[in-house]
Amino acid sequence: MIRNLFKIxxxxxxxxxxxxxxxxxxxxxxxxxxxxxLVLFGLKFGIVGAMMDQLIEDPGNHEIRPVxxxxxxxxxxxxxxxxxxxxxxxxxxxxxxxTIELASEHSSRIVSVELIASASGDPLLASDTPLPEGLTRVxxxxxxxxxxxxxxxxxxxxxxxxxxxGQQERVHLDLTVAAVAxxxxxxxxxxxxxxxxxxxxxxxxxxxxxxxLDWRGxxxxxxxxxxxxxxxxxxxxxxAGLRDAFADVGVDVHTRVAEIELVQxxxxxxxxxxWVIAGIGLVGVSLSxxxxxxxxxxxxxxxxxxxxxxxxRTRDIVWFPIVQALFTAILGWALALSIYFATARVINxxxxxxxxxxxxxxxxxxxxxxxxxALTCGAAVIAAGLAGMRxxxxxPSEGLREL
Amino acid sequence: xxxxxGHYPIYLLHDVVKKREAKGxxxxxxxxxxxxxxxxxxxxxxxxxxxxxxxxxxLAFVLQPSAVGAFRFRPxxxxxxxxxxxxxxxxxxxxxxxxxxxxxxxVMQTGGLLPYLSVHDNIxxxxxxxxxxxxxxxxxxxxxxxxxxxxKKRPDAxxxxxxxxxxxxxxxxxxxAIVIADEPTASLDPYAAQxxxxxxxxxxxxxxxxxxxxxxxxxxxxSLGLRRLAHRTTRSKGSKLTxxxxxx
Ligand SMILES: Nc1ncnc2c1ncn2[C@@H]1O[C@H](COP(=O)(O)OP(=O)(O)OP(=O)(O)O)[C@@H](O)[C@H]1O
Ligand SMILES: [Mg+2]
Numbered sequence: 107m108i109r110n111l112f113k114i115x116x117x118x119x120x121x122x123x124x125x126x127x128x129x130x131x132x133x134x135x136x137x138x139x140x141x142x143x144l145v146l147f148g149l150k151f152g153i154v155g156a157m158m159d160q161l162i163e164d165p166g167n168h169e170i171r172p173v174x175x176x177x178x179x180x181x182x183x184x185x186x187x188x189x190x191x192x193x194x195x196x197x198x199x200x201x202x203x204x205t206i207e208l209a210s211e212h213s214s215r216i217v218s219v220e221l222i223a224s225a226s227g228d229p230l231l232a233s234d235t236p237l238p239e240g241l242t243r244v245x246x247x248x249x250x251x252x253x254x255x256x257x258x259x260x261x262x263x264x265x266x267x268x269x270x271x272g273q274q275e276r277v278h279l280d281l282t283v284a285a286v287a288x289x290x291x292x293x294x295x296x297x298x299x300x301x302x303x304x305x306x307x308x309x310x311x312x313x314x315x316x317x318x319l320d321w322r323g324x325x326x327x328x329x330x331x332x333x334x335x336x337x338x339x340x341x342x343x344x345x346a347g348l349r350d351a352f353a354d355v356g357v358d359v360h361t362r363v364a365e366i367e368l369v370q371x372x373x374x375x376x377x378x379x380x381w382v383i384a385g386i387g388l389v390g391v392s393l394s395x396x397x398x399x400x401x402x403x404x405x406x407x408x409x410x411x412x413x414x415x416x417x418x419r420t421r422d423i424v425w426f427p428i429v430q431a432l433f434t435a436i437l438g439w440a441l442a443l444s445i446y447f448a449t450a451r452v453i454n455x456x457x458x459x460x461x462x463x464x465x466x467x468x469x470x471x472x473x474x475x476x477x478x479x480a481l482t483c484g485a486a487v488i489a490a491g492l493a494g495m496r497x498x499x500x501x502p503s504e505g506l507r508e509l
Numbered sequence: 510x511x512x513x514x515g516h517y518p519i520y521l522l523h524d525v526v527k528k529r530e531a532k533g534x535x536x537x538x539x540x541x542x543x544x545x546x547x548x549x550x551x552x553x554x555x556x557x558x559x560x561x562x563x564x565x566x567x568l569a570f571v572l573q574p575s576a577v578g579a580f581r582f583r584p585x586x587x588x589x590x591x592x593x594x595x596x597x598x599x600x601x602x603x604x605x606x607x608x609x610x611x612x613x614x615x616v617m618q619t620g621g622l623l624p625y626l627s628v629h630d631n632i633x634x635x636x637x638x639x640x641x642x643x644x645x646x647x648x649x650x651x652x653x654x655x656x657x658x659x660x661k662k663r664p665d666a667x668x669x670x671x672x673x674x675x676x677x678x679x680x681x682x683x684x685x686a687i688v689i690a691d692e693p694t695a696s697l698d699p700y701a702a703q704x705x706x707x708x709x710x711x712x713x714x715x716x717x718x719x720x721x722x723x724x725x726x727x728x729x730x731x732s733l734g735l736r737r738l739a740h741r742t743t744r745s746k747g748s749k750l751t752x753x754x755x756x757x
Contacts, residue, residue: 109640110638113637120626121623124625124663409623409624412622413623414571415571415609415615415621416610416634416679417606417638418610418638420602420606501572503571503572506617507562
């Protein structure tokens with residue numbers, strides 16, 4: 107039985123090759139429908155994907171900022187940080203105290219910068235950039251780096267002043283540039299620094315002693331309290347929930363929930379469009395492929411009847427059109443893929459200037475190719491199988507006497 | 510006959526009727542009784558449209574009769590006769606196909622060759638479906654039929670007479686017990702027809718096959734020693750019905 111199946115496969119292959127012009131027409135016909143569809147789908151996927159990535163990954167959309175200033179102690183902040191929806195949290199010191207003047211030997215300018223509390227996992231900093239650390243290592247903004255003409259590894263002179271016991275007092279400290287943050291992380295003059303450094307600077311300004319830096323002053327309080335914090339939710343979908351949780355404990359926060367909801371609605375709508383296109387594509391390809399395969403099996407009915415006349419079984423005969431349909435499906439798919447690759451390349455090169463580096467306007471994943479192949483083969487097998495079954499069901503005599 | 514004592518029926522038909530109708534024009538073939546023995550050579554002679562192909566198709570199990578009293582088939586002596594009508598009723602076309610594959614060779618009136626196979630593979634088709642090895646039979650047949658030089662060609666590069674000889678080759682290649690030929694020489698000129706017909710009958714003799722042959726040219730059949738089936742066709746003008754009664 108299996109042997110007869112192999113024979114049918116061989117016969118089908120020989121017929122397919124013998125009728126290569128016909129076969130080529132079917133393959134071209136399929137590729138002509140499938141190729142452009144892949145391109146369309148690739149554009150949808152690429153553009154929507156890039157847009158959604160931008161919206162979803164923009165840290166600003168994840169941010170939760172307390173409104174005004176409060177008194178948050180370390181234990182409470184710690185308990186907030188431990189919630190699974192929270193991706194990143196660092197305490198902030200008073201913003202009036204969170205500035206410093208920076209100077210460099212490469213430039214004559216003195217730049218007053220805002221200090222941003224940071225730590226590992228800061229969503230504003232790329233995960234592979236060196237982090238601000240301890241009392242000496244800082245990450246400065248692009249703008250500041252340009253003004254001071256410094257690069258990572260350079261040493262800056264930081265200085266700040268206070269009025270202490272009626273005297274104006276200024277201290278200096280050396281700060282090493284660990285990295286330069288990209289423009290979109292912070293566009294003004296600023297530096298990402300450790301909480302430890304921020305605390306030291308605030309202590310100095312408040313007239314408290316900082317033993318690590320040999321700054322004198324009064325004894326520090328035992329329990330520190332912070333006026334605010336920087337918090338980022340794990341994803342944009344967690345923001346609303348966190349906001350409500352803060353409201354419950356009386357902490358008023360500012361979020362971009364409204365914008366996020368817009369993004370989410372757009373995501374849903376685009377997904378619908380996406381599936382509509384996919385559905386139309388599936389139906390279109392199936393119908394076009396199915397119709398041509400069906401017609402082809404009808405055309406071959408007499409030959410199939412000859413196979414039945416010499417004694418091939420119905421079940422074997424049905425494989426004949428199925429095998430040929432699979433050839434058409436696989437070759438057509440391969441050709442469509444070549445069309446897609448060529449077109450996508452041209453589009454991506456043309457549009458490269460308009461999108462961010464590494465992003466592609468026309469993009470499909472390997473799983474999409476596999477799905478396209480599976481659907482094409484599925485439609486082919488169904489159409490050819492049904493047509494083959496119909497041919498196998500009519501009496502051989504009828505098929506043989508066909509004109 | 511090579512085996513057995515000789516005459517036992519391969520086909521036994523009683524009250525088999527096939528009715529065909531299209532656009533109000535009806536045709537009815539009636540077979541009150543028909544017995545064909547092993548080793549017989551039968552000729553079915555009648556004018557065009559008298560139902561020869563219809564009967565042969567039923568005898569080759571590719572056409573289901575409309576009504577059956579009995580339709581028995583016994584390809585080998587000693588085997589039980591098969592009730593083919595039961596297979597038809599059950600829609601079991603595979604049993605019919607298997608019977609045809611093993612015991613019957615069919616030469617069609619025209620065509621029936623696969624265009625994508627060489628002459629050799631077309632002849633070998635009836636053997637390959639049975640899983641028979643290449644043993645020189647194809648070459649021998651081609652030699653006898655005068656198409657030994659054409660074995661590598663495809664059918665579209667053959668003359669009509671050559672194609673008909675390929676069809677005969679295929680019908681005989683698996684050494685079937687029964688060879689059915691539906692006007693195998695219809696599309697040939699009289700001289701070539703005579704030639705192909707005697708080649709066919711000679712080979713059928715060599716292969717010990719029972720022959721059932723349809724032809725409208727009976728004049729050269731007579732000399733070949735075939736048994737002619739009695740057959741009568743009546744046409745009623747008013748009712749647009751043609752009826753043929755065959756028995757033998
Ligand atoms: N599929 C069909 N539907 C309706 N009538 C048919 C069909 N096939 C054949 N007939 C009719 O049945 C009758 C017998 O046809 P058949 O082919 O058996 O004739 P034949 O004796 O083989 O003729 P020829 O010598 O021309 O081959 C014809 O009158 C034909 O019109
Ligand atoms: Mg006929």
